[in-house]
Amino acid sequence: MKNIYMDYAATTPVDKEVLKDMLPYFDKIYGNASSIHSFGIDSFNAVEEARERIGKLLNASPEEIVFTSGGTESDNLAIKGVAYQNKNKKKTKGYQIITSDVEHPAVLETCRYLEKDGFKVKYLPVDKYGLINLDDFERAISKDTFLVTIMYANNEIGTIEPMKEIGKITNENNILFHTDAVQAICKTPIDVVKMNIDLLSISSHKIYGPKGCGALYIRKGTKIQTIQHGGGHEYGLRSSTHNTPGIVGLGKACELGRERLEKDSLHMKKLRDILIKKIINNIEESYLNGHPEKRLVNNAHLRFTGIEGESLNMMLDDKGIAAATGSACSSKKLQASHVLLAIGLKPEEAHGSLRLSLGRWSTEEEVTYVSEVLPGIVEKLRKMSPLWNR
């Protein structure tokens, strides 16, 4: 039986080089990075080396990197941290946040929470590709806007938002710009200086690092407060003993990702394009979701009329293929994906969607296999479907 992983957007295996670098920090170099003895200093140095590596990937200084437990925490810290810092300025500047309808729940739910706490949030709609409209965005800005949080690339449909243009506008209006770059990092070059990004969230496990570790880039001078109180680690912004093995892993993953960025991107893009072309050509009434060009190099998001995504995924799993769907039936909330609805799909269209995401180790043989297996499965499900009468 085949064993094909095409769900790299959900998580990635840890790169062997990353794992090798991490291992000593479990049992050999185990000191607390905050301790003053030699054990602690060894750990401290490892943490600082990781910080440098992440900074280098983003064109940031090491002291602008704060370690967290992952993408969700980075988003929470960025948005709540900036919001609470601005809460006292209700009457002057600082009350409104601008975000989009297609954000990851880590951003959306944080914004909704802040709404309950009295903040105003403007959710920008997107077009059929999932892109925000820059004119809408500029119009939404008011004198009360203090933070914009727009994702770099969408975790479902892979659409890449106009970062540079957003950064230009926030910069001109003296508004802080946060982006969730969890899916984009190591798949497209990111320069926080050139793009005027003030805060940027990353996660380790999407880039061949370990789970349970992430980072937030915070531009020097950004006014932000902690949301996790304690011993004052990470410049007082994120208390908690350093997860040294995780941080070392994230640092190494970023270094590898930077070195391999071009090679990995070209590899994934080539496979992605073959995959999309073969599927669209071989299956009637199959469509690509998201933007044809402005999309992540590893993301193929498709939909098929008349079938439901959870059963499609289950049948793919039976053939040894791991994928994902935006169907309600696969979600814990039993609702169709908010992203797919936001791009204007009908709920029944959203249910019939499939996300295939590629990675560093995906091969052309795998892509060929998936594109050969998929038509039969879609046909089988359509034969069963009362919504398919062709």
Add this chain to the structure above:
Amino acid sequence: MTDLYTEKVMDHFRNPRNMGEIKNADGFGKVGNPKCGDVMAIYIKVKDERIIDIKFKTFGCTAAIATSSILTEIVKGKTIDEALKITRDDVAKELGGLPAIKLHCSNLAADALKEAIKDYKKKKK
């Protein structure tokens, strides 16, 4: 109750029984809503108040397909009165349970059957 699908669910999903349509069915019932991600259609053939043939078509998740399939097995050969007594719980039980989250949304087969019987009775009049 479990969070994962039972072997029996997977068996019915992989090898659905009585899938398809019945031409000139004596009764037809369709329930669910494509918006919610589940639509089930049931066709029945009745002779002497006994369901002698039954077929289904389902748009939906694994649980939706498995519940439809097993319902047709339970129902085949039963009288109309017996068939009317079949509940959603009976269907779930026969499958060895369903994940809690799927118990309601995807377990519509018994409802579709009731609609088909209603249709049959209406036609008979």
